Amino acid sequence: MLYEPAPDWIIPVDVSTVERDPTNNLVVQDTQIRIEDGRLWEYTDTVFRISSLQELGQVGTLTARWLPDKGDLIVHEIAILRDGETIDVIAQGERMDTLRRERMLEMQIIDGTLTATMSVPGLQVGDDLRMRYSVTNSDQALGREVQSQSLLWREPGKPADFARITASWAEDLPVRYQTGPERDIVTPELRDGHKWLSVMMPLPEAEDFPYDAPARYRVPSLLQLGTFKDWAEVSSVMAPYYKVDGALDELDDLKQRVDAIRNSGGSELEQAVAALELVQEDIRYLMNGLDGGNYLPQDVATTWEKKYGDCKAKTVILLAILAELGIAAEPVLASTNRGEFVPTSLPLPGAFNHVLVRATIAGQHYYLDGTSLGANIDVVGNVPPFYYTLAIRDGGAELEEIVQDLPRVAEMGIAFDMDASLGGDLPMLGTVTMTFLGPRAAQMNSNAEKVTDENKQSMGSGFRRLLGGEVNVLDVTIEQGDDDSEATVVVEAIFPPLIKYDGSVGEFAPQLPSGRFNFSPNRSKQAWRDLPARVNPPNTATGEFRITLPETEGEFEIKGEQEIDLIVARQQFRRNVTLEGRELVIVEQQTSLGGEVPAEEFRTERRKSAQLARSQVKVVAPKDMPRRWRFAEGADRSVLAPIDAALGRLIEEDTDETGPYLNRASFRFSTYDFAGALADLDSAIAIEATAGLFEQRSFIHENLLDFDSAAADLEEAYLLDPSHERAIALARMMTDAGKLEEARDLLAEVDGNEEVQRTLAYAMADVEAVGGNGAAGLELLADLLIDAPNNGDVLNSKCWYMGTWQVDLDDAISVCTKAVENSANTAMALDSRALAFLRNGMFDEALADADAALELNPDQTETLLLRGLILRARGEERGQADIASAIARSPALARQYRRWGFEL
Known part of the structure; x- marks a missing residue:
């Protein structure tokens, strides 16, 4: 490290003439480069404004780095500028300390850099701190050749109040230069036998280009200088x-x-x-x-x-x-x-x-x-x-x-093997098998012993994207192949139900790579119209779904293209779908061919992208596929033991968390094991007694016909979190128990927006009906319709009220029909009208509405019960089967319908 004046060719910055920006603490950032035969000289002048104690700590310690095997660090000046005076720190005898700091040692890199540091003595808030130094570089490998690259700041950024890069070289030295992305932004001028090139910053804001334009349109702003004639010389020098x-x-x-x-x-x-x-x-x-x-x-x-x-x-x-x-x-x-x-x-x-x-x-x-x-x-x-x-x-x-001449081989493959044999609406046990070849396999094998439970859950979260639902990971194992370049990761998991239902129609749509692909380059600006679209580098991935389907009499229908081999926007998609017996296998491979898509091909590739979207695979389930309801009706529950046991494993791994207990409680409740669900809720509440958990347990108590415990839990939930929803639910429970004054008092405390007021009116109407004043309750609902005569929710509530409490039945049909016409939830409105038809002795019309409601929502247990009542009223014995099935699914319904005068 040397201490010398700056060379004569330096063009100094007069700090007193710099126009200050009070929001900027960097006053000067000046770089001056001299290119000589075999040597690069880089001079730096920085001036910092110290406007706070924080900045005093941040910039009060100066640093400079250099490579001692290639050149020198030459310190020209370290000074404090205060009230028009210059305090020369170097002249006072202060010197910088030299350290070897390997900044990238954790990356296994020893770069040989030395670092000079100085904590500047006497520095105060309000001072300017100036440091001027040079670093020379003569690279042993490059011989007489020199190179330099400097970042150029662009608006809206502002690196300093005064920011400049200047470069100079002897007139006869063959220096090439460019500033990207514009190539003609600067032109050197000849002075004193040297060419001088200067760039003031920030440069104007760069032209905007879409993200999918090739890289040559998004070149970073750099000042590049070099004495190399061409790429051939770079090659031969090395x-x-x-x-x-x-x-x-x-x-x-x-x-x-x-x-x-x-x-x-x-x-x-x-x-x-x-x-x-x-x-x-x-x-x-x-x-x-x-x-x-x-x-x-x-x-x-x-x-x-x-x-x-x-x-x-x-x-x-x-x-x-x-x-x-x-x-x-x-x-x-x-x-x-x-x-x-x-x-x-x-x-x-x-x-x-x-x-x-x-x-x-x-x-x-x-x-x-x-x-x-x-x-x-x-x-x-x-x-x-x-x-x-x-x-x-x-x-x-x-x-x-670089061109991919050989067929690309997938370095990663993922295969889902899932058992949906119990039914499409139940959780599935299965595995995810990921196969790796090459570098990722080696990394995976080296980490095989380090997979934690947290890592496992993280993997489960990643699969959610592929399956569209929650995945609970049971175990992860990593198996090495013949050598460390092959690895297989096997994830044992509980998957969400296979089939998604829209009414009575159930479908499975696997999340395939082709389904996530969409070629839609953004060319919304006139200037972008002719820009090609960038394609990702060559890469290949393979995905496979292997599913054991439930045993049914009907046939599963496969919609979409079962076989494709299509190239869209330089992405090749290959698919094969087979269904043999109950084994469904879907395999798809996506290969990026790299390169770019010319603008003139966009229209063709968009059409092909739309064709690919239309080819997506859907598997439609037959209507006779076994559903979870059979377990309410006496089906053998032993077949559910593996899923129950798997959920139990999650509990054993994390006994102090409520989540695993709630997962199993949800599964047990959905398969009508109310006692088992209650035991899990008890365990969850023992860990964390929240209002939400008490409310959930209240609902389970109801289905176990323990109405006292249900009321107690709901009261506890309300005490912990007195929301209007819980107040109204508790008031309804009080109404069912005949505690009408208590229900009135509780409802009187409820306040809220228009929606809350409507729900409050529904609850108060029931209080009036139970108290023997059905007309008063109906008047409350009629008042709601004054300002919203076509509100489907209010109309449906009025229809339901008239049918359940048998109030103004002569007018009920017209109200109910208007509800069906205006309701967002048509299945519920049809159920209400079916009840009104039943009350009016219109059994055929009632049955038609009940069937239509169940077609829209087969899980609407109240409608199943109502259909049984309708069939029984028609003298059909099969009605009793519907009644029994509905009560088995939701035992609490029996008490409610008896209150409305039905014999069950």
Whole structure:
């Protein structure tokens, strides 16, 4: 580290002339670059405004970094600017401390950077703090060539009150420059035998482009400078460092390993994969940037001895091994995170951040990355998502686009194996099997012993997206294949019911990749009309559903295309659906072909996308498929034991949480095991006694015909959280128990919006009816219709009230018909009108409405009971079966309907 004045070519910034922005604490950010023969000089001038104690802590310690093997840190000035005076900290004898701080050691990177620091003494709030310094860089690997890249700020951002980048170089030095995305934003001028180029910031705001436009339209704003003539020169400059002639001499143990690969009898490709596996597994990753290590690779002998190396070292040793095996290969440069932008860059080594091997076997290219994991013969032909490479050759090379020539092999597959044999409306036991090949498999195998219960639940949440519902993970196991490049993850789980019902129609629509695909590029602006659409890099994934369906007399119907092989917007979709007996198998594969879609093809590809959407698979269940109701009617419950036991496993794993108990309670309640559901609610309330849980338990008590306990629980829920919903529910329970004055008093305390007032009126009407004044209750409902004569909910409530309490039955039919015409819930309105028809002795009309309501909602148990009453009134014995079935499903209904005068 040196302390010297700034060189004469520096154009200093007069801080006193800078127009200040009070919202900005960075006053000056000035960078000046001098390019010389083989050396880059970068001068930095920063001025910070200290306007608070927080900023005093943030910027009061100055830092500067440099690479000592490539150049110097030269400190020109550290000063405090206070009230027009300059306090020279360096002149006072203060010096910066030098530290070696490896900022990326956790990423296995030693970059060789030294850091100079100083906690500036005497700094106060209100001061400006100025630091001017230079860093020189002569890169050993680049020889006489120089490169520089600087970020250019754009509006609306404002990096500093004064922000500038200036570059200069001798007139006869062949420096290329560009500023992206505009190429003509600056022009150098000639002064004193040097070309000068200056950019003031922020630049104007960049032109807006849609997110799906190719990367060349979204180039970051950079000032790039370099002395490289072209990509061929970049390639040839690097070539000497990747020579491997004689690299294995005297490395007898490594040569023995190579001989073993050669003598294994494998094909040339198998030998290449074995060589790659050796480098990946026997040499750990460590990037050593010392002594030119950012571009100069470590020699083979050192790498083999130390058993570590970065991408350059691993590439060189892999090249040496492949050469010994007689396999044609060469090193290639790539960018792992900005590969799409490489063609828009000046020819600079800095356009890349990675190097790997490209082997040529049987006329095909194979990209072999020694820093990756899981070398695998099946996926070795898959190209990496780096877009472009530059081969390193003595004679130079040009940029090449990475092309997926071989068929892409899926590196991940997912298969769902689910047993829906108990019925489409019950939870399913099953497994999710994920198969991995290559790097992800190696990572999965290394983490096999680290899968926690929390990880398992996280995986379950991820499957929700694929299945459209909650998944409870029971267990996760990771099984390694023949080697660490193959892994299988098996997830044992409880899945939500297979079939989604809309009325009496049940369907299963698997969430396939094709169903989530939609080609709709945003070209809403005139300037975007001719822009192509970007396609994701080549990739392949496979999904499979294997489902055991319930045994039925009717047939499951498959809608949609059972077989497709379609390319839409450079995405290939292949599907095969088979149904043999009760085994349904759906397999779909999506492969991205990479590249881009030209604008002139958009219309065609949109049509194909719409065709793909119309081809989606749906499986329609027959109407005779077994439903959960059979367990209320005496069906053998032992078949449910595996699901109950699985839910019990979740409880055993987390006995202090209410969730697992509530899951099992919900399952038991839905299959009419009310006593079992009550036991689980008791356990949940013992853990966390909330108003919601007491309210749920109250409902279970009702179905167990324990109305006293139901009332007690509802009262407790109301005391814990006195919401208007709970007040009205409690008042209704009091009404059912004949406690009319208590119900009136409670309802009198309820207040709320218009909807609450309506619900309150419904409850008060029942109080009047039970008290013998049905006309008063009807008047309350009539008052609601004054301001909302066509409100379907109010009309239905009035219809239901007239039918249940037999008030003004002569007018009930017209009210009920209007309710059916205006109700959002048609099934409930039809149920109410069916009751009115029954009360009026119109049995055929009543039966028609009851059947229609059950068609819309087969789960409407009240309508099943009503249909039984209608059939019985018609003299049909089958009506008693409906009545018995409804009461078995909801035992509390019997008490209610008896109150309305029905004999059950």
